[in-house]
Amino acid sequence: xxxxxxxxxxxxxxxxxxxxxxxxxxxxxxxxxxxxxxxxxxxxxxxxxxxxxxxxxxxxxxxxxxxxxxxxxxxxxxxxxxxxxxxxxxxxxxxxxxxxxxxxxxxxxxxxxxxxxxxxxxxxxxxxxxxxxxxxxxxxxxxxxxxxxxxxxxxxxxxxxxxxxxxxxxxxxxxxxxxxxxxxxxxxxxxxxxxxxxxxxxxxxxxxxxxxxxxxxxxxxxxxx
Amino acid sequence: xxxxxxxxxxxxxxxxxxxxxxxxxxxxxxxxxxxxxxxxxxxxxxxxxxxxxxxxxxx
Numbered sequence: 145x146x147x148x149x150x151x152x153x154x155x156x157x158x159x160x161x162x163x164x165x166x167x168x169x170x171x172x173x174x175x176x177x178x179x180x181x182x183x184x185x186x187x188x189x190x191x192x193x194x195x196x197x198x199x200x201x202x203x204x205x206x207x208x209x210x211x212x213x214x215x216x217x218x219x220x221x222x223x224x225x226x227x228x229x230x231x232x233x234x235x236x237x238x239x240x241x242x243x244x245x246x247x248x249x250x251x252x253x254x255x256x257x258x259x260x261x262x263x264x265x266x267x268x269x270x271x272x273x274x275x276x277x278x279x280x281x282x283x284x285x286x287x288x289x290x291x292x293x294x295x296x297x298x299x300x301x302x303x304x305x306x307x308x309x310x311x312x313x314x315x316x317x318x319x320x321x322x323x324x325x326x327x328x329x330x331x332x333x334x335x336x337x338x339x340x341x342x343x344x345x346x347x348x349x350x351x352x353x354x355x356x357x358x359x360x361x362x363x364x365x366x367x368x369x
Numbered sequence: 370x371x372x373x374x375x376x377x378x379x380x381x382x383x384x385x386x387x388x389x390x391x392x393x394x395x396x397x398x399x400x401x402x403x404x405x406x407x408x409x410x411x412x413x414x415x416x417x418x419x420x421x422x423x424x425x426x427x428x
Contacts, residue, residue, distance in 0.1 A: 261420070268413075319414055358421070365428060
């Protein structure tokens with residue numbers, strides 16, 4: 145009887161729900177592969193002792209490709225290659241940053257905590273969005289405007305160089321990126337995002353930003369930055 | 370002020386210009402959330418803030 149009920153539950157799943165599960169599965173699979181790949185490129189960059197400017201050049205290059213090239217190839221197999229290119233470049237850019245933090249007295253601890261913290265934040269927020277199945281579509285405008293404001297504050301702080309403001313910006317970036325994890329995951333669950341290539345790059349960028357911001361916060365609060 | 374700071378500011382400025390129409394569109398077309406919707410967002414964010422404070426204690 146119990147088994148019959150289970151079969152009937154499976155049979156009752158709508159095609160759209162199965163399609164959503166497929167997008168979700170493909171997104172997490174591609175995301176895990178790109179995270180591993182960017183870890184490898186970061187290690188290569190560290191081994192090559194790349195100069196600090198590598199970070200800036202890699203981030204600008206990766207963002208240009210992600211914004212202008214990727215959307216044109218998102219529905220073709222080439223899109224997967226472009227995702228690996230973007231995430232590989234971002235990972236390569238991380239090399240000099242990680243080298244700088246690793247040279248601090250408690251640098252290893254800062255890097256490990258940032259990595260672990262990023263993993264915990266991403267997994268817990270994803271689990272929250274997946275289990276509650278809440279629709280976070282209403283966050284779209286709030287997150288975009290918040291992100292624009294924080295970018296403008298970051299531009300101002302490049303010239304002012306106030307450490308407290310830098311700390312505040314990193315904290316706000318983590319809050320906004322946490323919101324984007326809920327928003328993006330909710331969009332996949334509710335069929336708002338059906339392309340796993342675009343879903344992957346969105347989630348990857350949130351993870352990347354959370355990791356960089358956590359490094360900065362823990363670096364400053366660790367008293368060795 | 371070195372060229373890397375100027376390049377960073379220019380890159381962020383271009384990013385702001387690129388995102389501005391999208392932000393305006395998202396602001397105008399996003400559905401309004403109810404109080405319970407916003408609580409569903411605020412509660413996990415408070416959890417994240419507490420978690421970051423724990424990480425700061427650990428470093």
